[in-house]
Each structure stands twice: as C-alpha cells, then as structure tokens.
Amino acid sequence: xxxxxxxxxxxVGALMTAEDDEGLALRVAVRPGGCSGFSYEMFFDTDxxxxxxxxxxxxxxxxxxxxxxxxxxxxxLDYKDGLQETGFSINNPNAERTCGCGQSFS
Numbered sequence: 001x002x003x004x005x006x007x008x009x010x011x012v013g014a015l016m017t018a019e020d021d022e023g024l025a026l027r028v029a030v031r032p033g034g035c036s037g038f039s040y041e042m043f044f045d046t047d048x049x050x051x052x053x054x055x056x057x058x059x060x061x062x063x064x065x066x067x068x069x070x071x072x073x074x075x076x077l078d079y080k081d082g083l084q085e086t087g088f089s090i091n092n093p094n095a096e097r098t099c100g101c102g103q104s105f106s
Contacts, residue, residue, distance in 0.1 A: 001053060001055060001064065001069060001072065001073060002028055002055075002062070002064060002072040002073075002075045002076065002077055002090075003057075003075070003076045003077070004055075004057040004058075004060065004062060004076075004077045005076060005077065005078045005079065006058065007078060007079045007080070007081075008077045008078050008079040008088060009057045009058040009059075009060045010058070010079075011079040011081075011088075012026050012060045012079075013058065013059060013060050015044075016044065016060065019044060021044075021046070023046045024044045024045070024046060024061075025044070025045055025046070025048070025054070025061035025062065025063045026042060026043075026044060026045075026060060026061070026062050026063070027041075027042065027043055027044070027045040027062075027063045027064070027065075028040070028041075028042050028062060028063070028064050028068065028072065028077065028090075029041040029042075029064070029065055029068045030067075030068040030071040030072060038071065040090050042077075042088065045063060048063055049065065051065065051066040052064065052065055052066070053065075053066070053069055071092075071094055072090075072092065072094075073094060074092070074093045074094065075090055075091060075092040075093065075094065076090070076091045076092075077089075077090050078090075078091065
C-alpha cells in the first residue's frame with residue numbers, strides 16, 4: 001500500500017486542520033486518463049466505502065479504493081517545500097513510464 005512521508009503527513013494534517021472538519025480523510029486514487037494512461041487524484045473525503053483500505057499516518061487518515069490499491073502498492077507520497085520543488089509528488093515503483101509533468105503514468 002502507499003506510504004506517506006512525515007513531510008506529506010504534516011502538510012496534509014495542516015490542510016485538514018484549516019478545513020475544520022474532524023471527519024475528513026485524504027483519498028488517494030488512480031484514475032484512467034492523463035497523457036500516459038493513468039493519473040493520480042488526491043482530495044479530502046468523508047465517505048469510506050466497504051472495500052476501501054484505511055490507513056493512519058501520524059494522525060492523518062488516508063483512504064485508498066480497492067482498484068487503486070494495487071496500482072499504488074509500494075508507492076510513496078511526499079511533500080517538498082523548496083525553491084526548486086514545491087508540492088506533493090508520488091514515487092511509484094509500478095509506473096513503467098511517466099509524463100513530463102509527473103501527474104500521469106502507465
């Protein structure tokens with residue numbers, strides 16, 4: 001399953017606190033689309049389906065649907081805040097190739 005770095009968990013936790021909703025979780029999903037075949041999707045969600053996997057990283061609840069789970073096996077969600085790189089990124093060992101923007105893979 002996907003792993004969340006301490007930096008990413010901290011940033012997501014701060015964003016969730018700003019939303020002021022105790023029931024929020026971060027949903028990480030893979031959807032068909034993008035220039036390489038699949039694209040990543042991340043958003044706050046309050047609904048948990050029966051076939052979802054729920055994880056907890058440093059108090060941050062993460063939800064992954066069953067079809068995305070196998071494509072995210074071994075992946076890592078990170079957050080960087082620097083001069084050259086800022087934002088979330090997913091390092092996915094299952095991706096055979098990625099597009100230039102890093103938002104889609106196959």
